[in-house]
Amino acid sequence: MMRNYNSRQTAKPGKKPVPLFADRNAYLPLRAIIKDIVEENELVKTFAVVFEDEIYNTNFTYLPGQFLMLSMPHCGEAPISFSSSPSRPGSFSLTIRKAGKLTSAVHELQPGDMIGVRGPYGKPFPxxxxxxxxxxxxxxxxxxxxxxxxxxxxxxxxxxxxxxxxxxxxxxxxxxxxxxxxxxxxxxxxxxxxxxxxxxxxxxxxxxxxxxxxxxxxxxxxxxxxxxxxxxxxxxxxxxxxxxxxxxxxxxxxxxxxxxxxxxxxxxxxxxxxxxxxxxxxxxxxxxxxxxxxxx
Ligand SMILES: Cc1cc2nc3c(=O)[nH]c(=O)nc-3n(C[C@H](O)[C@H](O)[C@H](O)COP(=O)(O)OP(=O)(O)OC[C@H]3O[C@@H](n4cnc5c(N)ncnc54)[C@H](O)[C@@H]3O)c2cc1C
Ligand code: FES
Structure with missing residues (x-):
């Protein structure tokens, strides 16, 4: 039997997941808040993130291997993979290497600061x-x-x-x-x-x-x-x-x-x-x- 790996859905049987973009422009990012930052090394930080709107925190689902488009005003947008597991709800993590304009700007952010995200996109691991x-x-x-x-x-x-x-x-x-x-x-x-x-x-x-x-x-x-x-x-x-x-x-x-x-x-x-x-x-x-x- 196929396992439904989407634990947030299995954890709440009968609860209908809200499609993130069914009623909105697919290119419009959602506002998300940085809750916590771990400095992995000189160039890499892991950001724990939650949505500003609680309805997305409750219903947002993804699978390992998928990615989000992350954005900041005037800095552009880039794909970033999830580094957390959807089986551990509460927040999701993005681990980001300082590479160019956007990722350098994200590295300057502090807990409580806002980023834009849209997704999840792409195919997960099989x-x-x-x-x-x-x-x-x-x-x-x-x-x-x-x-x-x-x-x-x-x-x-x-x-x-x-x-x-x-x-x-x-x-x-x-x-x-x-x-x-x-x-x-x-x-x-x-x-x-x-x-x-x-x-x-x-x-x-x-x-x-x-x-x-x-x-x-x-x-x-x-x-x-x-x-x-x-x-x-x-x-x-x-x-x-x-x-x-x-x-x-x-x-x-x-x-x-x-x-x-x-x-x-x-x-x-x-x-x-x-x-x-x-x-x-x-x-x-x-x-x-x-x-x-x-x-x-
Ligand atoms: C599916 C996916 C998942 C990813 N996951 C992560 C992740 O989890 N963590 C992470 O840190 N990064 C991840 N990346 C890489 C990240 O998206 C890139 O490093 C992104 O370009 C960073 O944006 P930036 O504006 O900071 O840097 P950019 O300004 O894009 O510069 C980054 C580097 O790319 C070069 N560059 C810029 N534009 C081009 C171009 N058009 N063609 C060729 N080279 C160019 C620049 O010279 C620079 O060396 C992922 C990429 C993909 C596709
Ligand atoms: S990024 Fe536009 S087709 Fe893949």
């Missing part, structure tokens, strides 16, 4: 296909943000999944995001974690090397594992190639792609990739759906 499989998460840098949403979600439905391993690589030890969460979950025996850095410092006593090196210690049993890979394009490519060589079918390697977006809803063509739109056909794809790995 949870029905992932059920009853071991899950291998491979993340690079801020690529852990959408995967954290999936990990929290899978932990809340832990019995649905087999072994959960997380391999996480960053440039330096200071660059890790959510490391305390990951260590806590590993400490509770819920997942296994391995970390690596490109360049170590004195306090670092973990692995040094690329995240692909961590795969040397992982046994891949084709058919029973789904790999979720997220990070810079070149990292996705090398991890995917390594997993394919280990015998994992391309359909069992799942990733999320990033392209510059304008509308986020399949209208403008800005995020065109091969014969697809990243915003509506993705951003989650299996490697078997990609034309080639060189274009990542």
């Amino acid at each position: 949870f029905e296909e992932m059920r009853r499989h071991d899950l291998l998460f491979v993340a690079g840098g801020i690529g852990m943000a959408p995967l954290r949403s999936v990990i929290e979600f899978c932990l809340d439905y832990r019995a649905d999944y087999g072994d959960i391993k997380v391999l996480y690589g960053c440039k330096t030890p200071a660059d890790f995001c959510f490391r305390q969460d990951l260590e806590k979950w590993a400490g509770e025996g819920l997942i296994t974690t391995r970390f690596t850095v490109d360049a170590a410092c004195e306090e670092w006593n973990g692995c040094v090397g690329l995240v692909t090196d961590l795969l040397d210690d992982v046994t891949i049993s084709a058919g029973s594992v789904k790999a979720l890979v997220c990070g810079p394009g070149v990292m996705i490519r090398f991890v995917a190639e390594r997993l394919l060589r280990s015998g994992l079918p391309a359909g069992d390697i799942i990733t999320t792609l990033e392209r510059h977006m304008k509308c986020g809803i399949g209208v403008c063509g800005h995020c065109h990739y091969d014969s697809r739109m990243i915003c509506t056909d993705g951003p989650v794809f299996t490697v078997s759906q990609l034309p080639d790995l060189e274009s990542l």
Whole structure:
């Protein structure tokens, strides 16, 4: 039987979800308030966000892998993935790397400040296909943000999944995001974690090397594992190639792609990739759906 993973709906059976944009212009953002900010590292902050209008807090639903279009007046709009799980209601989280005009402006905000959001958009991770499989998460840098949403979600439905391993690589030890969460979950025996850095410092006593090196210690049993890979394009490519060589079918390697977006809803063509739109056909794809790995 198909599981209804939308916990906010299952938590309130009989309650009809309110479509966010059924009665309004799809491009109009909703006002949302920053409740809390966690500084993950020098360039990355995680923002816990709630809607100004309580009706959206009650009825807003999303799934890991989906994204929002985030905006601020005079700074533009950009797609940002959910880094929280919808199975943990109250607020949602966006983990944002300072990259350009908008994200730099968002980094200046304080709790209580307002942002605009519209969404959720895009296809989520394929949870029905992932059920009853071991899950291998491979993340690079801020690529852990959408995967954290999936990990929290899978932990809340832990019995649905087999072994959960997380391999996480960053440039330096200071660059890790959510490391305390990951260590806590590993400490509770819920997942296994391995970390690596490109360049170590004195306090670092973990692995040094690329995240692909961590795969040397992982046994891949084709058919029973789904790999979720997220990070810079070149990292996705090398991890995917390594997993394919280990015998994992391309359909069992799942990733999320990033392209510059304008509308986020399949209208403008800005995020065109091969014969697809990243915003509506993705951003989650299996490697078997990609034309080639060189274009990542
Ligand atoms: C589905 C999806 C999910 C995402 N999730 C996250 C997330 O969770 N967290 C996060 O931090 N980021 C995320 N991103 C990336 C984020 O949307 C971009 O970094 C966004 O461009 C930031 O906006 P900005 O105005 O701050 O920076 P921009 O002004 O857009 O600049 C960002 C960088 O892109 C370059 N650039 C600008 N315009 C173009 C262009 N037209 N073509 C090529 N390069 C250009 C700039 O030179 C700069 O290096 C996601 C992207 C996608 C598609
Ligand atoms: S961003 Fe406009 S079609 Fe994808």
